[in-house]
Amino acid sequence: MTEGTQRFSEEELSEFFDFHASEVHPFSGFSQEGINLLTTKKHLNSVLPVFLSLFIEAIFPEEKIQKKKALRKIGLKMEREKNASRASMLFRNCLFGSQHPYGQETLESHLDEVNREDLLDYYQTKLWNKAEIFVSGDFNSEEILKLMEELSAIPKVDLESKIAEYSIEGIESCQEEKPDSVQTSIRLGNWSIPKNHPDYIPLTVFNTVLGGYFGSRLIKNIREDKGHTYGIFSSLGEIDDHNYWVISADVQKQFRQEVLEEIDKEIRLLCEVPLDEDELELVRNYLIGQMLGKFSNAFDLVDRFKAVHFSGEDFSFYQRQLEFFRKFNSSDILEIGKKYFSKEKFIEVLVG
Numbered sequence: 001m002t003e004g005t006q007r008f009s010e011e012e013l014s015e016f017f018d019f020h021a022s023e024v025h026p027f028s029g030f031s032q033e034g035i036n037l038l039t040t041k042k043h044l045n046s047v048l049p050v051f052l053s054l055f056i057e058a059i060f061p062e063e064k065i066q067k068k069k070a071l072r073k074i075g076l077k078m079e080r081e082k083n084a085s086r087a088s089m090l091f092r093n094c095l096f097g098s099q100h101p102y103g104q105e106t107l108e109s110h111l112d113e114v115n116r117e118d119l120l121d122y123y124q125t126k127l128w129n130k131a132e133i134f135v136s137g138d139f140n141s142e143e144i145l146k147l148m149e150e151l152s153a154i155p156k157v158d159l160e161s162k163i164a165e166y167s168i169e170g171i172e173s174c175q176e177e178k179p180d181s182v183q184t185s186i187r188l189g190n191w192s193i194p195k196n197h198p199d200y201i202p203l204t205v206f207n208t209v210l211g212g213y214f215g216s217r218l219i220k221n222i223r224e225d226k227g228h229t230y231g232i233f234s235s236l237g238e239i240d241d242h243n244y245w246v247i248s249a250d251v252q253k254q255f256r257q258e259v260l261e262e263i264d265k266e267i268r269l270l271c272e273v274p275l276d277e278d279e280l281e282l283v284r285n286y287l288i289g290q291m292l293g294k295f296s297n298a299f300d301l302v303d304r305f306k307a308v309h310f311s312g313e314d315f316s317f318y319q320r321q322l323e324f325f326r327k328f329n330s331s332d333i334l335e336i337g338k339k340y341f342s343k344e345k346f347i348e349v350l351v352g
Contacts, residue, residue: 001054001055002014002024003064004064005053005058007053008053013050017047017050020046021039022039022043022047023037023038024037024038024054030101030239031239032310035054037051038299052153052154055128055155056153060119060120065116069112072111073108083183083352084185084248086176088187089105090187090351091187091246093105094171094172094347094349095170095191095244096166097168097171099166100166100169102239102240126157129158130158131157133151133154134305136301137298138298170347171347172345172348173349174348174350175351176350176351176352177352178352181253183251183252183352185352186259186260188348189245189246190245190344190347191244192236192244192245192340193243194243195238195308195311195317196312196313201320201321202335203336204287205283205333207236208286209270209279209283210234210247211234211247213286217270218234219231219232221266222259226255226258226262228255228258228259229250229259232248232249234246234247234248235248238311247263250352267337270334271342275330276330280328280329280330284326284328287325288325291325295318
């Protein structure tokens with residue numbers, strides 16, 4: 001969309017937005033796609049008409065398409081050579097199965113099938129299906145009404161076509177040996193719960209203690225005590241309506257089995273042994289500080305809203321989260337551990 005319109009070339013668009021201290025970022029993921037505009041209030045009236053032209057006047061020049069495809073092919077090749085990228089792809093494959101769209105590997109041959117006609121058709125008839133617009137900034141009521149009127153120029157598409165249903169046929173483990181590799185990328189995890197589940201906020205605390213910050217159990221054990229990795233972290237993620245948790249690490253190859261055993265040990269300890277008061281307060285202060293730091297400007301506000309909106313939540317989620325952070329105790333962590341980790345068998349991916 002940003003590679004040229006009926007009135008502006010790619011170079012002219014880039015120069016225009018740079019001159020007006022503005023940034024335009026298209027984004028595309030497994031379940032969402034769109035475009036972001038970051039600009040100043042001073043330049044909004046000048047920038048907005050050109051930004052809105054991207055929604056109706058993009059021309060998708062053939063030479064730009066071919067260049068993007070060539071660059072993406074190089075990127076795919078490089079990703080296959082990186083243990084970490086390969087492990088993340090195989091973890092999705094294990095979660096969903098190789099025939100599911102979220103579990104499939106993108107190949108160069110898939111890019112060869114993309115052509116300008118298909119892009120134009122998708123852009124003109126499907127791209128903005130049930131689109132949502134998020135605005136954050138310093139606006140009074142009159143300015144918001146004016147902005148809403150201008151944003152009405154964005155095409156409205158409301159397709160009721162049925163979404164194809166795919167069965168999930170995951171597998172429990174995957175190992176890809178690379179004899180010349182000195183490191184192994186590990187992905188260990190499984191399915192999880194959505195943000196609107198009553199256990200989600202306690203689960204975020206469990207995840208933080210386990211591997212969600214630089215003072216976590218996994219960091220202290222596997223990085224600081226044993227020196228088997230530079231970094232090891234656990235996280236909660238989502239793809240569309242599917243939620244998962246995963247531990248990610250690049251470790252010295254000769255110690256990968258020991259690392260897996262230590263991960264299992266740390267999970268079991270969190271499920272069986274209460275946290276002492278010092279660790280409780282350390283994690284509590286970290287979580288509250290991190291949370292408050294994520295609401296410092298207009299960009300943070302819209303990001304925080306989007307982070308919960310697609311799960312059917314609103315800003316009240318963060319109020320509940322803050323209240324839990326202030327009062328949780330070791331019993332809460334034990335309860336979550338026993339409920340979700342004590343009997344579960346994990347998906348295990350090793351690359352390297």
